[in-house]
Amino acid sequence: MVYTPQLTELMKKVEETRPSRVGVDFPRMTQEERRDVLEKFHPDYNLDGFREIKVGVNKGARMPIEMADVFEAYSRIRDLKFDLKADPHYDVDVLVIGGGGAGASAALEAHSTGADVLVATKLRFGDANTMMAQGGIQAADKPNDTPATHFLDVMGGGRLENVPELARALVMDAPLVIKWLEDLGAMFDKKDEGTMITGHGGGTSRKRMHTARDYTGAEIMRTLRDEVLNKGINVVEFSPAVEIILDEQGRAAGAVLYNLETEQYEIARAKTVIIATGGSGRLHYRGFPTSNHHGATADGLVLGYRAGAKTIYADSIQYHPTGGAYPPQLLGLLVTEKTRGLGATPLNINGEQFVYHLETRDVESSAILRECDERGLGVPLPTGIEAVWLDSPLIEIIHGEGTIERQLPAMLRQFQRFDVDIRKEPMLIFPTLHYQNGGLLIDDDAHSTVENLYVAGEAAGGIHGTNRLMGNSLLDIIVFGRRAGRNAAAKSREIPVPEGLNFEHLDSYHQELDNTGAGDGRIGPMVLPHYTHR
Amino acid sequence: MVDIFIMGKRYKVPETLTILDAMEYAGYQMIRGCGCRAGFCGACATVYRMAGGYELLVGLACQTKVEDGMYLAQIPFFPGRKAQFDLEEIKPSVAHFAQLYPEVYRCLGCSSCNKVCPQDIDVMQYIAYIQRGDFEKAADLSFDCLMCGLCVSRCPANIVHYNAALTARRLYSRYIAKPDRFLAERAQAIENGELDAEIDKLVKADKEKLQELYNNREIEK
Numbered sequence: 115m116v117y118t119p120q121l122t123e124l125m126k127k128v129e130e131t132r133p134s135r136v137g138v139d140f141p142r143m144t145q146e147e148r149r150d151v152l153e154k155f156h157p158d159y160n161l162d163g164f165r166e167i168k169v170g171v172n173k174g175a176r177m178p179i180e181m182a183d184v185f186e187a188y189s190r191i192r193d194l195k196f197d198l199k200a201d202p203h204y205d206v207d208v209l210v211i212g213g214g215g216a217g218a219s220a221a222l223e224a225h226s227t228g229a230d231v232l233v234a235t236k237l238r239f240g241d242a243n244t245m246m247a248q249g250g251i252q253a254a255d256k257p258n259d260t261p262a263t264h265f266l267d268v269m270g271g272g273r274l275e276n277v278p279e280l281a282r283a284l285v286m287d288a289p290l291v292i293k294w295l296e297d298l299g300a301m302f303d304k305k306d307e308g309t310m311i312t313g314h315g316g317g318t319s320r321k322r323m324h325t326a327r328d329y330t331g332a333e334i335m336r337t338l339r340d341e342v343l344n345k346g347i348n349v350v351e352f353s354p355a356v357e358i359i360l361d362e363q364g365r366a367a368g369a370v371l372y373n374l375e376t377e378q379y380e381i382a383r384a385k386t387v388i389i390a391t392g393g394s395g396r397l398h399y400r401g402f403p404t405s406n407h408h409g410a411t412a413d414g415l416v417l418g419y420r421a422g423a424k425t426i427y428a429d430s431i432q433y434h435p436t437g438g439a440y441p442p443q444l445l446g447l448l449v450t451e452k453t454r455g456l457g458a459t460p461l462n463i464n465g466e467q468f469v470y471h472l473e474t475r476d477v478e479s480s481a482i483l484r485e486c487d488e489r490g491l492g493v494p495l496p497t498g499i500e501a502v503w504l505d506s507p508l509i510e511i512i513h514g515e516g517t518i519e520r521q522l523p524a525m526l527r528q529f530q531r532f533d534v535d536i537r538k539e540p541m542l543i544f545p546t547l548h549y550q551n552g553g554l555l556i557d558d559d560a561h562s563t564v565e566n567l568y569v570a571g572e573a574a575g576g577i578h579g580t581n582r583l584m585g586n587s588l589l590d591i592i593v594f595g596r597r598a599g600r601n602a603a604a605k606s607r608e609i610p611v612p613e614g615l616n617f618e619h620l621d622s623y624h625q626e627l628d629n630t631g632a633g634d635g636r637i638g639p640m641v642l643p644h645y646t647h648r
Numbered sequence: 649m650v651d652i653f654i655m656g657k658r659y660k661v662p663e664t665l666t667i668l669d670a671m672e673y674a675g676y677q678m679i680r681g682c683g684c685r686a687g688f689c690g691a692c693a694t695v696y697r698m699a700g701g702y703e704l705l706v707g708l709a710c711q712t713k714v715e716d717g718m719y720l721a722q723i724p725f726f727p728g729r730k731a732q733f734d735l736e737e738i739k740p741s742v743a744h745f746a747q748l749y750p751e752v753y754r755c756l757g758c759s760s761c762n763k764v765c766p767q768d769i770d771v772m773q774y775i776a777y778i779q780r781g782d783f784e785k786a787a788d789l790s791f792d793c794l795m796c797g798l799c800v801s802r803c804p805a806n807i808v809h810y811n812a813a814l815t816a817r818r819l820y821s822r823y824i825a826k827p828d829r830f831l832a833e834r835a836q837a838i839e840n841g842e843l844d845a846e847i848d849k850l851v852k853a854d855k856e857k858l859q860e861l862y863n864n865r866e867i868e869k
Contacts (some may be wrong), residue, residue: 231682237691241689245683255830260843260847274859274862278851282851288829288837289838298818299820301820308826319865337814344732374679443664444711447686484764617671645672646677
């Protein structure tokens with residue numbers, strides 16, 4: 115019990131209304147109601163948070179201010195000299211930048227075709243948002259479901275702004291991905307006879323969410339990581355790529371790696387390069403807390419963009435409806451959507467439900483912002499912010515005692531550490547910055563708009579339109595990670611070792627920054643977030 | 649505000665912070681010892697002792713609140729061994745496991761691992777299950793492991809529990825848990841191109857048509 119006497123008093127209203135809410139479904143919104151709440155309350159519709167980028171291939175495109183700041187920045191290596199004619203430190207077929215789920219999948223797939231692969235990653239191998247994805251992974255592998263049905267959910271959830279060919283690749287590869295993971299010994303929740311146990315997520319029309327308790331991403335990540343190590347693939351940790359190197363014809367040909375511990379730069383030459391660097395929650399758009407890991411600072415987007423890769427939907431950000439709000443140590447922490455999937459509902463200060471609990475994430479978040487903002491029915495917290503309740507004890511009433519311990523062990527433990535028992539006490543939640551819907555534009559081969567440069571995972575854009583559904587990101591990283599790995603390896607077999615390595619793209623980017631004054635002395639990519647309070 | 653001692657140096661930090669936030673508050677730029685910041689990745693294993701006390705305590709820096717008089721240091725990396733194996737070549741048997749991780753059979757039963765596990769896992773028990781060849785129980789009991797390495801740091805028998813557990817889980821999932829038969833059929837159907845026509849119709853459909861189909865789609869109860 116960490117709730118203050120005031121909160122405990124307010125919690126009584128939740129307990130009072132609970133019996134009348136059991137088994138009663140709150141109505142879903144109509145399309146018009148959805149559009150209305152999004153336009154009025156979703157942060158993406160508030161233009162104050164954006165500006166047009168002044169340089170590069172998408173000049174004039176709208177971006178969150180914090181993202182534009184890291185894009186409009188000078189290279190870290192601007193004043194350094196590199197001998198690109200000398201033997202490079204690493205010389206490989208395929209360079210994978212990023213050691214999360216997408217990078218690991220890409221590395222495994224490229225390696226399986228015989229390519230010489232190097233994985234360079236900023237933090238530890240596996241320090242990635244993949245590790246934190248709790249809720250599940252979608253795939254249409256039940257008799258009442260088909261990839262086409264999954265496709266409709268993906269497109270509708272993405273406001274029909276998805277690139278249809280990318281959504282097609284996502285859903286058609288999905289069962290293949292689950293099969294691949296099953297064969298690799300990932301421990302999915304199953305019935306005794308082997309059938310995967312699947313449930314709903316926000317915006318799904320079939321129960322196709324596969325889970326590994328509420329450690330789904332962690333289970334996938336540690337399995338993939340173990341397999342990469344089994345295969346003896348070279349993984350260099352604490353060595354972020356800070357710039358892409360191009361060849362004499364402007365094709366990707368490697369990267370500059372920066373050893374965070376020795377502070378030395380190293381050159382990696384590669385016939386093909388895969389950017390799998392993930393998202394950007396640590397840029398804290400509009401001051402939101404984030405559910406993202408320590409390294410989510412948009413580095414790959416920045417280097418890819420400087421090398422000439424186009425972006426898509428850079429202005430589309432996902433706020434997860436249920437971020438932790440209290441106790442303060444849990445601020446921004448992801449409360450998995452599986453919690454709502456199991457029946458927990460959001461409630462206002464009066465203990466009343468105000469939105470169907472499984473609307474798509476954009477709509478659900480906007481409804482929570484409206485409840486606190488326009489309607490003034492948020493729960494005031496001692497920390498000065500507002501929140502709404504998420505009635506987790508309902509889960510035990512609906513599915514029986516012990517369900518939370520079995521199905522949500524991570525959530526239970528995390529709140530218990532700070533003395534909240536979510537089996538008996540409702541959680542306090544508020545939207546948290548969760549996902550970058552857009553990214554670098556790819557085609558269904560995971561190829562970017564720069565030759566020999568591939569992109570996979572959260573760094574890629576177009577798959578999810580302007581709103582991603584739960585369970586489609588774990589899917590996306592593996593689908594496009596494998597496609598990137600396979601295609602980058604195939605391409606590397608067709609081409610010679612690149613020649614005429616250069617940084618001319620940086621010179622012209624810097625020139626543009628100088629001419630427009632947009633750079634303002636900033637250096638990028640960010641590499642590490644700064645939380646030093648002094 | 650409370651006083652904490654990071655690697656022996658004193659800093660004043662607000663008492664509401666986690667160890668991780670407190671280190672940043674004190675001025676540290678985190679590189680190692682920090683990963684997901686949410687209790688899932690095991691990067692921030694921390695060892696501490698309270699002023700005047702002798703007992704070594706442990707926790708994840710992102711999941712543990714600071715307390716007055718905490719003397720702390722992080723374990724940035726632990727050189728635990730991982731056995732390389734081909735999952736298709738090994739089987740869930742004691743004989744195979746003994747070749748990969750012979751040290752698990754040297755467990756002294758001291759329970760040091762249990763005392764330091766930040767996830768409160770009964771580590772010693774799952775090692776016992778592995779010794780016995782009960783990979784199903786080992787997989788289930790070890791499932792919530794974050795691979796932070798604190799158990800390994802304290803084990804007098806030099807067991808690398810988290811790697812042994814991961815191998816046990818992969819063996820269980822690959823060979824003991826039954827495969828999903830319908831999944832295999834569906835994957836085969838996709839590879840044979842049997843589902844192409846249905847989806848290609850949707851890929852080619854215009855937005856209006858898609859919106860209509862989406863709005864009227866049937867939702868499974």
